[in-house]
Amino acid sequence: MDNFIEKEASDCYYHTFLNHTQWKEYQMEIFDKTVTAPRMIAWYEDKDNAGANQDGPDWTPELLSIRKKVEAETGLAFNAVLLNLYRNGKDGVAWHSDHTDNSGPNPIIASVSFGETRMFRLRHKTRKDIQQVEIPLHHGSFLLMAGTTNSFWQHQVPKTAKDILPRINLTFRRVSRSK
Template sequence: MNLFGDAAFFDPGRKQYKDFELPDTELRLWQQFFSKEESDHYFGHLLANSPWQQRKRKMYDKTVLDPRLTAYYGGPNGLEWTPELLAIKAKVEAECGHIFNRVLLNYYRDGSDSVSWHSDTLPADGKHHHIASVTFGDTRLFKVRHKFRKDITQFEIPLTHGSFLLMGETMQDFYEHHVPKTARPVGPRINLTFRISDFKKSNN
């Protein structure tokens, strides 16, 4: 089934990548890392089979719902890995050379779902690691800005169906990112962020 665009977009060069020349970190994008068939399959499977939840968070004196749905796998508090997630993880690890032990899934149902400016939380071992971000579904903009240097222009990356974005170890120390809301018609998107955590230290 042709869910997202023309299959001709997914050409044999899909594993070619682009390095962004950023101060203080590394950022690499494989725009067509997964094939059209793989991307359609994983999107459909994850959408139908993930136990999506809408988390609550405190904002000032109110409790609000996150503007997206999530599912969390791996580690002592996460769900058990599925064969599909393990297959995605293995392909990402083989390409980038990093081994991940947990994954956060974010489901953006339409253009009103988003994530605000943030840097990812520091893991329990006290240092940031590489984060692998995989997208299945409609394209959304991933915006990036430096935390401290105003001379570095904010920029955006369209994350497409089957793309893989690798954030370097220092990305969270020096940069923030977000996925803004959009008024244009946009379909569902599932994003997976593969991470590294020291569960032994986090349980002390």
């Protein structure tokens, strides 16, 4: 959904997140190697959530206000958000599906994007006859990944050789670590 957040507010959010977030590198374990992901991240989670890192950053007013809007739109409650910063075309995210701890194979993830438009690609895990889906995620857009999106599909944000500006993506999630 385009223009989930209107242009002026999106500009404001973009600059605030870009300049006032404690962006961190993300080290991934791939087989036996530790590699640095080609993007920067920040994780926010309700502190009263079981197992939450008490030293993590507190939700900012901007994040809380987007969370409220996302919850109103979806009728769902989220307790965590992952921020991704794609600094330029060399940043991206490889094919994967998302599983938040113990939330089952079909988590509901709400995604909000700011800044440069990047392609969001989906592919079925096994059915090679089903065409890949490509969705451009624009400044201020909203995307809901629900149902079997994460159990049957993988997604990626491919790198691009184009000379582009940063993009920031927020994925709201519901994390529950209790059994």
